[in-house]
Amino acid sequence: MKNRLKVLRAERDWTQAQLAFELDVSRQTVNAIEKGKFDPSLPLAFKAARLFGLAIEEIFLDDAAS
Amino acid sequence: MDESTDDSWQAENNRKAKNLAGWSIAWLGGTALLAFGPKYMWDYSTLPTLGAVLLNLVVGLAMVMALVRYISGLDELERKIFLDAAGLTLGVTLVCGSCYELLEDAKLIPYQPEISHLFYLMVISFAVSVFVGNRRYK
Incomplete structure (x- = not known):
């Protein structure tokens, strides 16, 4: 699953550590999600959506749909 | 922030x-x-x-x-790495442990298998699995 987490983070000038702090996960987890190596759970995806003020589908993109 | x-x-x-x-x-x-x-x-x-x-x-x-x-x-990725390692360790211990136990019966080793050897195997298997898991998601 692709995502725009890195772009959204960069737009706000946040580091991975800062984003990890806000999401209550490790920096390694943020890095793995950004690189598409790990798909977040639905609760974590909702948390990220709330944090950025966006809908989940505006952050996480279904590979099959693209 | x-x-x-x-x-x-x-x-x-x-x-x-x-x-x-x-x-x-x-x-x-x-x-x-x-x-x-x-x-x-x-x-x-x-x-x-x-x-x-x-x-x-x-x-x-x-x-x-x-x-x-x-x-x-743990967060969800850490938990996945941990549980993957635990599952692999369980499998390795089960397979190698039962095989090791039979070595004496088959007279391939002269001593009685010790459970402490399985502990060493579990520790090594778990440590390697966690290391590989962390590398995979780095």
Whole structure:
């Protein structure tokens, strides 16, 4: 699953550590999600959506749909 | 966004890890007491041995509970890496342990298999699995 987490983070000038702090996960987890190596759970995806003020589908993109 | 140095999630995680380390050391101490106490400390007297057995079980149970709390505090990727490693360790231990146990019956080794050898295998298997898991998601 692709995502725009890195772009959204960069737009706000946040580091991975800062984003990890806000999401209550490790920096390694943020890095793995950004690189598409790990798909977040639905609760974590909702948390990220709330944090950025966006809908989940505006952050996480279904590979099959693209 | 203000990233506090007193990171609550990370701090809580570290606290649970230290708690687990403390109970693990206590369990090792309890195991050592049970292993060597009867011979070197109280000359196989029954009551102290029963006390050491009870202590070992209680501290061991506390260690398991600390492990459960530690796992519940991990984030989802850390938990996946941990559980993958635990599953692999269980499989490796089961397969190698049963095979190892049969080696003596088949007269391929001259000594009786010891459970401590399985502990070493579990530790090595778990450590390698966690290392590989962390590398995979780096």
